[in-house]
Amino acid sequence: MNRTANDAGLPMVESRHIDRQAYPSGVAYMDGQYLPMSEAKISILDWGFLHSDATYDTVHVWNGRFFRLDLHLDRFFGSVEKLRMTLPFDRNQVAEILHNCTVLSGHRAAYVEMICTRGVSPTFSRDPRDAVNRFMAFAIPFGSVANKEQMQRGLNIAISDKVRIPPSSVDPAIKNYHWLDLVRGLFDGYDRNAETALLVDINGNVAEGPGFNVFAVKEGRLTTPASGVLPGITRRTVFDLCQRLGLSVAATDVSTAALREADEVFITSTAGGIMPVTTIDGGKVGDGRVGPVTTQLTELYWQMHEDPEWSTPVRYPARAG
């Protein structure tokens, strides 16, 4: 598995790592440097990897504008503080780095992530207080949970019996990378011929899925799980949109039965916005077609991406003549 290069029959230690994996196009920021994505790497000794001791947030850029950047920055700085990490940058500096990554990537539809890891300590001490926290960010092409076809016909999802990691273990308001429950739930979904999955909370009510919150619409009223879920910014945006549209919406317990019996179901994520669900565990949601409330919210959601109240332009340089 390696060329032999010395008398003892041992492989040689190379001076530089060569990685033949292809990565999406984009630009990252780490350690004071802007880098192509293929160069954006962290040590396998960083506690952000070895203990998933990290937090992050992801904002998207659509048609050259950041969407609700302030809310993402608020949540990110809140998560960093709760994990007792310190950032070497203030809010404006982080915003500038995100902006620079986006401009340098050239993407006008981008997925822009900011990360703070615990880092490592120079002595490799196991005490997290000794570690030097590390900030990084990157901009890559925008991605969505649902593809175009799924947006039109609605997603086919399964409800897994995997329990989303409870708030008594990990505060979901700290946006985190603890996804093994979600990944295993996703495999449960695939095993049942679904395209994605929802997990339940510790009481057996609906919680959330891999990277998204969920809403049910019944007789014109919207509900979404209240606790044990990431307070998603797209979820929050649905509350704001409902207020504008005069729709009733509440965060409460949502049973798996209530979800199956809803008139409409949709999921929400920065990665895709508002996305319809028309099949749950093999059964149709309502009449099995994307419903009018979902459609109305989705249209207003995308319209708001041009509204200066909720979006800020990326300052791309003028193109050379």
Place this chain on the structure above:
Amino acid sequence: MNRTANDAGLPMVESRHIDRQAYPSGVAYMDGQYLPMSEAKISILDWGFLHSDATYDTVHVWNGRFFRLDLHLDRFFGSVEKLRMTLPFDRNQVAEILHNCTVLSGHRAAYVEMICTRGVSPTFSRDPRDAVNRFMAFAIPFGSVANKEQMQRGLNIAISDKVRIPPSSVDPAIKNYHWLDLVRGLFDGYDRNAETALLVDINGNVAEGPGFNVFAVKEGRLTTPASGVLPGITRRTVFDLCQRLGLSVAATDVSTAALREADEVFITSTAGGIMPVTTIDGGKVGDGRVGPVTTQLTELYWQMHEDPEWSTPVRYPARAG
């Protein structure tokens, strides 16, 4: 925060990442290459980082011998299978890579870790089935939860009210990097002037701490939490040692009260072996000194490191004359 290098006032994109962080001395294996630790890095896009979608195991080398390598390989291959990952190597090849990392590092007391991450897909698809799984390994100097002074006087620990991620969310038999509950529990411990911490399970009984299991000794009988904990190899070794010594040991519920009222308490980890605890939440355990059962087990534990039944020699090359 970066030198400006073009007309638009934008920072320059560098072609290579420069990382000024110091890392411990050691050798890693990745992508067919043996590398110094400072070169062992993974993409920040690897799902092993972004979703902590990874599993691992850590074996130690003591006085030039691997300790219970077979048990660590068994657990690692079991974890990989449960996460539906595939390794490009069989058991003997993984053992050979661990051996090579250790020999090339030169360490005779080493902490040797094997890792499998979900990897990334060439299209950056969100579907974990599309990702190319990645194996890596490294050998760095041996580290311990307890330092020499703590081994002599016993650790001072606190019991946090943080709940260890329950098995209904993440199967603890899949050794994983989901440590935010443990890290936050550790900070609870520091806040109460303790040196480390134990978490409770969902029923309020004692679970485990950051990287270790726990045992109580009461009237000559040993108990350790039965469920919701990593089935540690050092924990298993204590069961084996008890059998040799004719001591009674059982995996069962251990209440926080039972732990506080124990005659002796110790923790177990590959990182340090069997380590005494003499203070819990500010109160003495027993008479506040390291007890005879803990001492007897610790001595036999280290003796067994020379026994060919439980250890295998690292084949270091002969030193040049």
